[in-house]
Amino acid sequence: MKVRLASPLILALLIGCSAERQTASSAQAILDVPDGAVIAVVNGTALTEPLLVTFARGRGLDPGIPEHRKQALDSLVENLLLAQDAVQKGLTERSDVQSELALVRLQQLAGRAVSEQRSAIDVSDEQIWQLYDQERERSGSIEWRAQHILYADQASAQRMLQEALAEGANFEALMSSAHDARHAKQLDWSNAAQLPAEMVETLKQLSPGQVAPVPVQTSFGFHVVRLVESRPFVPPPLESVKTGAKQQLVEKALKEYVESLRTKAQISTHAGG
Numbered sequence: 001m002k003v004r005l006a007s008p009l010i011l012a013l014l015i016g017c018s019a020e021r022q023t024a025s026s027a028q029a030i031l032d033v034p035d036g037a038v039i040a041v042v043n044g045t046a047l048t049e050p051l052l053v054t055f056a057r058g059r060g061l062d063p064g065i066p067e068h069r070k071q072a073l074d075s076l077v078e079n080l081l082l083a084q085d086a087v088q089k090g091l092t093e094r095s096d097v098q099s100e101l102a103l104v105r106l107q108q109l110a111g112r113a114v115s116e117q118r119s120a121i122d123v124s125d126e127q128i129w130q131l132y133d134q135e136r137e138r139s140g141s142i143e144w145r146a147q148h149i150l151y152a153d154q155a156s157a158q159r160m161l162q163e164a165l166a167e168g169a170n171f172e173a174l175m176s177s178a179h180d181a182r183h184a185k186q187l188d189w190s191n192a193a194q195l196p197a198e199m200v201e202t203l204k205q206l207s208p209g210q211v212a213p214v215p216v217q218t219s220f221g222f223h224v225v226r227l228v229e230s231r232p233f234v235p236p237p238l239e240s241v242k243t244g245a246k247q248q249l250v251e252k253a254l255k256e257y258v259e260s261l262r263t264k265a266q267i268s269t270h271a272g273g
Helices: 019-024 049-057 066-088 095-120 125-139 154-165 171-177 197-204 238-264
Strands: 036-042 045-048 142-151 183-186 216-218 221-232
Touching (some): 036 049, 036 066, 049 066, 142 197, 154 171, 197 216, 197 221
Antiparallel strands (some): 036 045, 142 221
16 A cells, blocks of 8 residues: 655655744644555554655664564654644744744765765775875875873963973973963874974974974964974885775765855855855
8 A cells, every 4th residue: 555645744844834834723833744545544644664764764763673663663663643733733833933943954964965966976095095195295204102291372372481491390280280371282293294383394303302482383382392202104014904995985076066156156145155
């Protein structure tokens, strides 16, 4: 038996309904359930097999397993009863409820569009190798372990620097006492691709144990920097990072796709938008 019925189901989301339409017919405030075999009827409203399958899988249940199927159906019926009750009480006529449900539908459709587009993106081995080669060059051949004390303003960093440059200064003790700093700690081993460019240039000029003679300004603020040690950096083999590189390329292509949609779209904002 195949049907297509309008049903007040909370899973089938509200969208685009005016108060007048809802007053005339509350059922019109809910999207239609998908076509399929009817597996239950609740207060005259039919639930279909495709709806049950989607509902079950979304909760990690296998609709082919009898116990899972019963659990999913029971929960689906409860959702329908609650949705029917909400419609009868006039919840669907409230603007806040309309907005919430419209946004859920919008986000669900956008999420599905992203998923479909991501699956359609094809990344070649050549693209992966090019990215790997670029990152290998950007990372350089040295990595550093450094300590830093970060301040929002240059004056505070300069005051701390004077203490750090003083004879016999203990940089670790200074880090512990720098309560007014944004950040004060030892950084893990990092290469040129993992650090701000300004800090990289400074570290290249320091010897182990040396404090940079001036605060280093980056987008994070002003750093008082001390080089602990350095060593040669050897990038991991391509095979060990291939999956991550592919994912990075897919996400880049996806971002470019979304930007192309924005570029082609006609978008106008109004007061308050």
